[in-house]
Amino acid sequence: MAYDQPLSRSPLLKVQSLSIALYSRASKVYAVDGLSYELEQGETLAIVGESGSGKTVSNMAPLGLMPVGVSADIRGKVLFKGEDILTCSIERLRALRGAEIGVIFQDPLSALNPARTIGRQIAEVAELHLGFSHTASEARALDLMKMVGISEPAMRMRQYPHELSGGMRQRVVIAMAIAAEPSLLLADEPTTALDVTVQAQIIRLIKDIQSRLGMAVVLITHDIGVVAGMADKLVVMYAGRVAEYGYAKQVLTRPVHPYTQALLNSLPRDTDLPGTEFRGLVGSPPSLAVRASGCAFSPRCHKAFGKCVEARPSLFDVHEGGLHTSACFASADAELEVGV
């Protein structure tokens, strides 16, 4: 890292033109195509999109976390504290994961070892990444369990994952992810498997820990409500590409891309009376096995015109100088007209 640049000047995480193609024996999928965003220390960036839009792959593949039997062709840059994690060694990646970058997986049950006590699993992270002794790491595990709000932590230390409820398991997974006080936390659908009344508790917990430790959070979700409750910045993905990117307050209240607009429009509103038609989109997301020549959203878009089928729109600035971009010909033209 260059010494003449103060750390605070460069973002904690900078993703530049990230493209990921996935190969299995049978197929090839263009999962992520040209994803770019920046994240400062302490910020939360949410990535939303439909299932298969590439939101999970874009975060897991660069860390070397891939399903068995799938290989990835990854291009672009993922700069974490100035270091490109796409070019670093497997050993370095292993050291970063858990220590500098914590990960919360969607399904807490499959992220935990069923045959070991939860106390041991949390303590192990402290041993591995902080070099703590056995006793010190056990004490650290106890502290962490208190911090994530697990009741009767001393007794629960000796329990196994199957003895805990879903909410408690997710707390254990969060405790493991933050055990080494990482500066970046990747949370992949952290509340999806949980009941609505427990979701609110977990979101409060993540926000609370984040402000205490000054962590940055990348939150992968399909739940607009979670985004509204947590995110500073928002990336809306569609079919592996960025549809819209900007500050969450702006994107959610003044969306520009027709997909973002349709997504927000599909949420049931307080004013929708019983028995009224539901708003949504026609059609379904495209297959990622073939690269569309035009905008991937055009078949479902009510604003699409000739150009949208022929060429792929690149991101344009919605506001001069501000952080708000959208990849849409129709809204780009509309904005220009407004400008004139």
Add this chain to the structure above:
Amino acid sequence: MRAPVLQVENIVTTFPGSRPGSRITACDHISFTMNEGEIVGLVGESGCGKSTLGRSIVGLERPSSGRVVFDGVDLASLSGRKLREHRRKIQYIFQDAYASLNPRQTIGQILDETLRVAGEKDARRRNSKIEMLLPQVGLSGEIAARYSRELSGGQRQRVSIARALVMEPRVLVCDEPVSALDLSIRAQVMNVFLKLSRELNVASLFIAHDLALVHQASQRILVMYLGRLMEMGDSETLYRSSRHPYTRALLSAIPDPNPRVEQSRKAIVLKGDVPSPMSPPSGCLFHTRCWMKEEKCMHDIPSLFEGENTLQRSACHFASEVPARAAGLLSGS
């Protein structure tokens, strides 16, 4: 006034517990009625017994006591062919449409087989019936030649509705039919349920955990917690002025998509998790997490059928105080 097509009376369904001889009560004296063409929402968190209740109604579980009366006939009094004929009129829609469709058959073959089982012997009539069914669920005829893996989640769920319609059901029990679908395509399926209710007079029990969705779809809502009904009432009344602290917490969990509102609004956040059904709390089942709990709640079981308000029934000792207390909590005074 529409006639009730389904009456559920004091249903109790239990399962063996982990200790020998112990029983877990998944449905604890549940009673409600459904009118023709009515959509009734059933909400609650995982493990509250809402799926078991749905399964008990269609006969996938055997209740230990209580009655399911369909069209005036107690289903338990029937057997053999008579029972099968009645059961056909109550169809079940699964959450996972993918797992409930045969991957080796085309959609046309799946529907054809269902029609054959339903007793339609003439192949040409089966064909024309399929051509009629698909548009009813918003699908084009060309879908018939495709396999389920070639369809999107929303299309698959509509195929499973079409299959249920083969039996010309009067009641559909739909268990989280849109939970696995992306937000933008949920509407496609939800609007099919609305249409069936309006045009074919099919009644639906709509099981879900998303209260905002259920409010928009249903005429009436039932709220379940740990096997018991906490509140039931007219959808709009329950949504705007619920008289149960648990329903209030569920309503409070509905987020606002505007970050400014969402990050500053006050919410009723419950403490802890749902207790284990193996050792349910005494008195009111909700008292361990309730924000209005008082001494009485720990000993006395509140009844759903007390009081004179028949449009909205709440199993809370302090039902009449709930709206004011919730308003006070959310405004911060």
